[in-house]
Amino acid sequence: QNKTNRHSWLIYFKRNVQYKFPGWFLQWWDFFGPIEEILPAPADEGFKIFKSMYDNQNTWIPADLQFFSSFSLSWIHSWKYKFGKAQHPLQPHPLQINSYVKWWNLFDASN
Template sequence: MEVLLEGSHYIPKHPEKNINYYRCILIQENSARIENIMNKGDPSVVLYHKFIITGFLSCKDWGQHHSLLKKLSGLKSFSGSKLYYSYYDYMDAFEKVLFYQNKNFDHSWFLVFDKKFHGQIPSWFLKWWEMFGPVPQIWLEPLQDTLRYFNSRLQFTNHNSQFLVILYMTSRYRIHWISMRNYAIQDNLLNREFSVKWWDNLKIDPIISQIHKDFPLPVQRNIAPVTRS
């Protein structure tokens, strides 16, 4: 692990592009909040992080081209000069900030969409979801049943038909989950292993009730027989 920056388990494209760089991008664009959850017994130790997705900036909103640079406020380079970022850096930021790791290799992320989240999910977010998003198998059985019901009632557009239904249900109803990462050696190569698990404190009954309220079954009306005189 000597080739990796301390706490940042990825190889940066540039020495300045550390986790703090990507974190500042997401905060500046109002796309995520990151909270440190500290150990009450030892306030210097981070138990885990919360990653709260608040929104996405679209390619159209960015400007003429993805490589168009914006100035990063609140952070300067090692030499004290200004730092800049492109839309490519913005996309990378969602992934890179979650590559933080502690010395014990047991760090976890509490992930959730903000309650005010709205707007269109970009296509490039699929890559992030494949690495960090939950899978139905970790959900409790009643919530899995509700996912199948949600799938049967949701009306797809051309854009959102490319995404898994679980992504829409998770983002719309703020279903929390936990993401972790570790390493394994396979064929003499060091590979990242991503895993997710259920958050035991999540109350699912209000979620299930709200989904059935938002997507009720159609009312079947009895048609009276027509009699001819």
């Protein structure tokens, strides 16, 4: 635990690895995975081309997961705990988790 109640993970896929994702991984991906909006321009252009050519009819792996794992892309998932507003003065304040994803700026997306 840290003083700001903020935590983060740098998440990446290793290069030159053939991944076989288990079924539970899709749920993990939906929560911790990146979103298209964080991609810098070179990676976003590449993703648009990749997505237009991706055959999602013959696989259960979404295009974004295949793209990030195939090109060993990195991102940061962070979350912060905070207390929300109680609905009544005698009730405890609810604990809330705010999650964020962002591009890892030290990653060279031009490759």
